[in-house]
Amino acid sequence: MLPDVQLAKPDVEIGLSRVGAKGIRKLVQVKREGKRPVILISTFDVFVDLPSTRKGVNLSRNFEAVDEVIENLTQNPVENIEDLNIRIVNELLDRHEYATKAEVLMEAEYILKKKTPFSKQKTQEVVKIFSEAKKWRDGRQKVFVGAEVYGITVCPCAQELIRAYSAEQLEKAGFTPDQISEIMRIIPFASHNQRGRGFVKVEVREDFKPRIEDVIEIAKAGMSYEIYEILKRGDELEVVKNAHFNPRFVEDAVRLMAKSAVEKFSDAPDDVLIYFRQTNEESIHQHDVVAERKATIGELRDELASNG
Amino acid sequence: MLPDVQLAKPDVEIGLSRVGAKGIRKLVQVKREGKRPVILISTFDVFVDLPSTRKGVNLSRNFEAVDEVIENLTQNPVENIEDLNIRIVNELLDRHEYATKAEVLMEAEYILKKKTPFSKQKTQEVVKIFSEAKKWRDGRQKVFVGAEVYGITVCPCAQELIRAYSAEQLEKAGFTPDQISEIMRIIPFASHNQRGRGFVKVEVREDFKPRIEDVIEIAKAGMSYEIYEILKRGDELEVVKNAHFNPRFVEDAVRLMAKSAVEKFSDAPDDVLIYFRQTNEESIHQHDVVAERKATIGELRDELASNG
Amino acid sequence: MLPDVQLAKPDVEIGLSRVGAKGIRKLVQVKREGKRPVILISTFDVFVDLPSTRKGVNLSRNFEAVDEVIENLTQNPVENIEDLNIRIVNELLDRHEYATKAEVLMEAEYILKKKTPFSKQKTQEVVKIFSEAKKWRDGRQKVFVGAEVYGITVCPCAQELIRAYSAEQLEKAGFTPDQISEIMRIIPFASHNQRGRGFVKVEVREDFKPRIEDVIEIAKAGMSYEIYEILKRGDELEVVKNAHFNPRFVEDAVRLMAKSAVEKFSDAPDDVLIYFRQTNEESIHQHDVVAERKATIGELRDELASNG
Amino acid sequence: MLPDVQLAKPDVEIGLSRVGAKGIRKLVQVKREGKRPVILISTFDVFVDLPSTRKGVNLSRNFEAVDEVIENLTQNPVENIEDLNIRIVNELLDRHEYATKAEVLMEAEYILKKKTPFSKQKTQEVVKIFSEAKKWRDGRQKVFVGAEVYGITVCPCAQELIRAYSAEQLEKAGFTPDQISEIMRIIPFASHNQRGRGFVKVEVREDFKPRIEDVIEIAKAGMSYEIYEILKRGDELEVVKNAHFNPRFVEDAVRLMAKSAVEKFSDAPDDVLIYFRQTNEESIHQHDVVAERKATIGELRDELASNG
The missing domain is CATH 3.30.1130.10 (GTP cyclohydrolase I, C-terminal domain/NADPH-dependent 7-cyano-7-deazaguanine reductase, N-terminal domain)
Incomplete structure (x- = not known):
């Protein structure tokens, strides 16, 4: 033996x-x-x-x-x-x-099928999905499900600097205030933009069973726009234009994920735990910027309500 | 502006x-x-x-x-x-x-100079060192310093199986129980062995300032033996032989790091936090095995004392 | 537009x-x-x-x-x-x-189902498979298929040092030369061992279509033994014992892959290209050791034939 | 023994x-x-x-x-x-x-000290430098030195789509063709932009010894602009504005590195080997885009001369 x-x-x-x-x-x-x-x-x-x-x-x-x-x-x-x-x-x-x-x-890794925004080409997207479970001998357990996705994020700060610079140049070139404000409204101004990674992890319980599809959508809620593997020219315009009309700080990305979670998980008990993280691979730096929030759904509901 | x-x-x-x-x-x-x-x-x-x-x-x-x-x-x-x-x-x-x-x-990454165990050749070793600091507005702070090092770990379980197998074979070949027990004592029996990673993180405070050199030594305390970039034949024998006379479970590696910390940090207050992790890149599996302990120095002192 | x-x-x-x-x-x-x-x-x-x-x-x-x-x-x-x-x-x-x-x-990544060597437990193995194709406008093309796998490799050199050391110790302890040579024969002596990665890439042509299953087997041919995710005690003994009766230099691993390829691809034309690489994640060093061979099947046939 | x-x-x-x-x-x-x-x-x-x-x-x-x-x-x-x-x-x-x-x-990794473009803040940049050497028994040798750097690249194609879209919108809003062409000239229009990695490797010989500083500058020559770890608001405007007035395809990045090398290495013999690679971590895709050129300095000189 x-x-x-x-x-x-x-x-x-x-x-x-x-x-x-x-x-x-x-x-x-x-x-x-x-x-x-x-x-x-x-x-x-x-x-x-x-x-x-x-x-x-x-x-x-x-x-x-x-x-x-x-x-x-x-x-x-x-x-x-x-x-x-x-x-x-x-x-x-x-x-x-x-x-x-x-x-x-x-x-x-989980493969999603989707269509491009303009030409409606079929394409695939790889997202990371995960689940954690802890169980104690006394019967308590904590279970989470989550996802991490990629999207494009456009910096509002750099865009505002470019808008201010452009307004000044337009003024020098003789455009009127009304014309300038019209131009400001119409044009997608430059900014730096980059791959952003949205990460969400939410508690799963007997009385609350989030669907993975919803978790993935929440993880995307903070992006300036979705990204695609195929982009025909019409699609590329759509992505870049919409992303630039939708600039977002890394902090905003987390806030918007939180808002999306409160909306999608309207049936979740107040004490359900949820965690968000947004990471932007800044195109103007060698380092990344990151924002995180860890809260209960109830806390997020309160903070949103108090915004009134 | x-x-x-x-x-x-x-x-x-x-x-x-x-x-x-x-x-x-x-x-x-x-x-x-x-x-x-x-x-x-x-x-x-x-x-x-x-x-x-x-x-x-x-x-x-x-x-x-x-x-x-x-x-x-x-x-x-x-x-x-x-x-x-x-x-x-x-x-x-x-x-x-x-x-x-x-x-x-x-x-x-921090480069250590050291000498090989037998031929005393000069060589270098790369270890990872790190420090974390958190400070709250109310003045509280938590500061840690740590290190991660590589070494060789030999599995005691596989070695015991090989010893049992060898004893059986020796018996069949006609060796006496006394001879077998002598052979068992003398020979470094095979086992699986692998790169192990030892990780230590310890609290730094006004009243306790661990030296990074000690932290690195503690991180190595769980290995079966040290490893080297240069090994002359005499050194290679030394490393492999000593490692096999010193087999260690991943759990033991953590226990020995803990023991080493208690000894080296004899002047540390009881409530100093310390964390250990050993990861073995198992040569017989595609996965790694891991053991961890998080404790105060005081808790470790108590557990060691109660061993008698 | x-x-x-x-x-x-x-x-x-x-x-x-x-x-x-x-x-x-x-x-x-x-x-x-x-x-x-x-x-x-x-x-x-x-x-x-x-x-x-x-x-x-x-x-x-x-x-x-x-x-x-x-x-x-x-x-x-x-x-x-x-x-x-x-x-x-x-x-x-x-x-x-x-x-x-x-x-x-x-x-x-490709998942293989296999059984453990002793207890015959079902388990899974992940191998990397790949294919390269190049085509020129003038119609020429080069197509390859390949695989990378993990296994355990035992160092013959360290084992020989341990055997020499053990023989010396046995002699001192009074064992006779005959007894020592019997012990040398029976016992799996210690050595360092580690995860090895075998890599094979072979040309695919109209007149030669290697099966991916064969490519995977060739990539494993240089290992001291296969590795498994599940190992019952009987299996662990089998893996460690057989690996240590089968020690191999990184160079030998490549030679044995080459030999296996010549045998399995006996119908391959002489000018079929093939490439082998073995990487050992040395447990006694922080660095890896590597051996490679790039040849035609014909060249390998010649070298093997001339060994006599 | x-x-x-x-x-x-x-x-x-x-x-x-x-x-x-x-x-x-x-x-x-x-x-x-x-x-x-x-x-x-x-x-x-x-x-x-x-x-x-x-x-x-x-x-x-x-x-x-x-x-x-x-x-x-x-x-x-x-x-x-x-x-x-x-x-x-x-x-x-x-x-x-x-x-x-x-x-x-x-x-x-090599740390460069540099200053930001507007506020002239001191900052550091990490670049990868490397060297390869091969030598044959018969005395021949091939030696290379190289560098890999990060920068920002702005896509000209997406920007052109945004410009066309903007011109159309401005026309609808009643701006005259002259006004539109003035606006087109003044404003940094949106595009997607991202971290780009420039890679250069050049032969080193008795009769040609490139300086690593030049190699690093050539590797940066394909970027829309440099990037920095610190950016005050004035710097951020400078980086984003200049990058968007300087949009570049991945192919152009390689061409500009090649042009820079021909200029900087005017004393290099014609048969000196050189290799360029640009990788853009596209913000609108999950994949990267890559362009490469391998040539002698002489070949590059000829191609540039024939552009006339």
């Missing part, structure tokens, strides 16, 4: 906050009504804790369990990624009887 | 947990006694919050301040990276009067 | 070796007999040249064509990735009438 | 195109007149070949030589990175007597 090393007492008896595996890749199939399942090539990070009261080292003994659990639970199409994750943490707690907590993070 | 766009009221008035810039690169010089300063090509992430009570959008107005602060504070050699970071958050709070909190994370 | 900027003459008339797009993501379905198609989330890089004789700038005018071509050609399941690529370069040459050459590189 | 495993004959006798190590990190000091040396935290990839005629496996025996050579040659400040690389390949050929070729690639 093979020896069971991990049951031996460790020399140094100190508890561990988390022990686990990162980067387990599995093919996950998610059911769709009336269609073939969606295929997600997924990456899982899984953890349990190892309390000092246990004073043992036998997590590694059960590393086989980690992959086995995921392997078994991904054999057949699943309803959605958060339910899969809940089953994973349940099974991890069953198999690691000393653990007081189990966690899983799963992420995958 | 140029317009000041960011003072305009946002359409959606929602506070932000953090707004800032990621990936600002600066050359930092750290003083050394009797030597030329150490050069660190550093990356900074800096953030302030933007409370909803302020209802403004004028962080971006001050983005220039972010780089300016770092640029000014890195013109001359600094005492150490944590002091630099404290000055950065102080100055960020000064310049962003509405913010209640400022944060900075700085990281850099 | 929208203006056609790219037809304007450039200020500086210099030809371009390649112009194109990198990182276009598309879902590709590959047919399988009697089963649902394999889903590949693929990344495409596509290029054409822009000769100085043309002196125009109208590639960008046709960037829309690049995505459109891929989008159209990936609407339906394809026979295999190399045929898809050939159709892409044909269509790029049709649409960019000035180009003398078109190129495409497509890569994707 | 320790055994010398690598002298044993391999089972499969096949030559290798390249064997070596990737990712060796070393601190390199480069001399500067009248100042302290520049510190480069450098990464080296080094290779030699292993001909089948040799039929041996003894590269790994000399892996220690690889690091030792670099370690020894980087102990003291060097004149420049290409001379360091030449010394490395010379020494590799000396130590690996069977090899017919040795290669090294070294790269590092």
Whole structure:
């Protein structure tokens, strides 16, 4: 019989906050009504804790369990990624009887089909979707689902500087104030713009089950405009023009995601947690700019209401 | 005069947990006694919050301040990276009067000179060092310094399986129990081994100032052995042999880092925070295994004491 | 009507070796007999040249064509990735009438199902597969298919040092030369081992169509052993023991891939091109070691034959 | 005495195109007149070949030589990175007597100090610099030096679409053709813009020694404008305005780099090799666009001359 090393007492008896595996890749199939399942090539990070009261080292003994659990639970199409994750943490707690907590993070690339804004060409978009689940031995659990998407963001500040500069030049060139204000209204003025990344993570509960499609739409709500892999000339005009009539600070992008979430999740209980992040890969700098908000839906409702 | 766009009221008035810039690169010089300063090509992430009570959008107005602060504070050699970071958050709070909190994370690669274990060849080692500082308007602050290093880790479980297999084979070949137990003692048996990454982050305070050299040594304390860029044959034997006489689970690596920290930081107050992580890039899997502990030094002292 | 900027003459008339797009993501379905198609989330890089004789700038005018071509050609399941690529370069040459050459590189992660060596557990493995196609206006074309896989490699050199050390220790402990040589035969001695990456790229032609399954097997032929995501204790023993009875230099890994290719591709014409690379993520260093060979199948046949 | 495993004959006798190590990190000091040396935290990839005629496996025996050579040659400040690389390949050929070729690639981040365009604030810029050297046993050698930099690029095509759209709108609003053409001249119209990466690699010879400062300037020559880490409002206007009066296709960026190289390297022999690449991280797409040119300086001179 093979020896069971991990049951031996460790020399140094100190508890561990988390022990686990990162980067387990599995093919996950998610059911769709009336269609073939969606295929997600997924990456899982899984953890349990190892309390000092246990004073043992036998997590590694059960590393086989980690992959086995995921392997078994991904054999057949699943309803959605958060339910899969809940089953994973349940099974991890069953198999690691000393653990007081189990966690899983799963992420995958998801391909959306969409059409370009003007010529209506079919094209595809890759978005990152993910789900986290934590479960404690006493039955409490926290489950999240989220998405990260790309879009174009146009800087309002640089655009305002360009508008002021242009107004001055127009004045020098003899245009009247009325003409200048008409020109200001009509023309999409230059600014710097860049790839923006919108990120949303929202709590999933028995009494609140956000749809991944809504989460993806919220993540896009802060962009100046959507981006596309194919752009015919008419589409390119549409994207650039609309983006420039819609300039947004990184802070605004987060505020607009928050507003969109409050609208879309009107049935969400007040204490549902939600997290937003916008990252702009600034075209005028080597660094990125970032804004974040972490709140409950209730807090966001209050802040929006008080704007009156 | 140029317009000041960011003072305009946002359409959606929602506070932000953090707004800032990621990936600002600066050359930092750290003083050394009797030597030329150490050069660190550093990356900074800096953030302030933007409370909803302020209802403004004028962080971006001050983005220039972010780089300016770092640029000014890195013109001359600094005492150490944590002091630099404290000055950065102080100055960020000064310049962003509405913010209640400022944060900075700085990281850099640091080159250590060392000698190989047997032939005593000079060689270099790259370690990552970093510091985080958060400061609140009310004066509270949290400052950390940390390091991440590479080493070799040998799996005790696989080695035990190989030992059991070998004992069985030796028995079949007619060796006596005494001979087998002698062989077991003498020989470095095979196992899987791999690059391990040790990570430590510890609180820095007025009453406790850990040296970065100690932090780096603690991060190495969980390895089966150190690794080197040059290895003459005698050195290679030394590394592989010693590593295999010193096999360690990922959990043990964290426990040994914790033990080392308790020993090295014997003068640290009990409530100093410390965080450890070990990541092994398993040679028998495509995934990594990870163990973590987050605790106060006092908690670690208690757990170690109760081991008897 | 929208203006056609790219037809304007450039200020500086210099030809371009390649112009194109990198990182276009598309879902590709590959047919399988009697089963649902394999889903590949693929990344495409596509290029054409822009000769100085043309002196125009109208590639960008046709960037829309690049995505459109891929989008159209990936609407339906394809026979295999190399045929898809050939159709892409044909269509790029049709649409960019000035180009003398078109190129495409497509890569994707491919999930293999396999069983562990001892307990026969089902598990999955992620391998990278790719295909390159270049076509010239005069009809010539070069098409390749390839794969990159992970496995464990054990260093023969360190193992030999450990064996020599062990023999010496056994001698000191009083074992006889016969006993020592028996022990040397039986025991899997320690060495350093690590994740190895095997990479193979082989030409595809009208008269030679390698199967991707064979390419993947060749890429694995240089490893000391396969690796798995799940390993029960019996499996772990099997992997570690066999890997250590099968130590291999990075150079040997390439030689064994070459030998495997000559055997598997016995029907390949002599002038078929093939390329091998092995990268070992050395557990005793921070750097990797690499070996490569680029040859025709005929050259490899000659070298192997002359070994006698 | 320790055994010398690598002298044993391999089972499969096949030559290798390249064997070596990737990712060796070393601190390199480069001399500067009248100042302290520049510190480069450098990464080296080094290779030699292993001909089948040799039929041996003894590269790994000399892996220690690889690091030792670099370690020894980087102990003291060097004149420049290409001379360091030449010394490395010379020494590799000396130590690996069977090899017919040795290669090294070294790269590092280099910090430039510069001032912003309007407010003249001091700031820093990180550029990547690198050098490659190959040397053959028969004395031939090829040495290159290069740089990769970031800047902003503005798309001329999208801008032309926006101009056409704006002209149409101005016409509808009753502006006269003269007024419209005046407005067209004055205003920086919107377009999409993004981070661009310019890459240049040029041959270094006895009779031609390009300065790294010139190589960096050439790499920037294709941008619509430079970018900065600090930008006061006046600077931001300057960058965005000038970039939009200077829109450039990815193809033009390469052409302008080529033109700049011909001008700066007026003393270069005609057969000096040079390579350019521009990559734009398109803000309206998830993919990047790329243009490349590989030529001799003589070929570029001819193409430019024939533009007349």
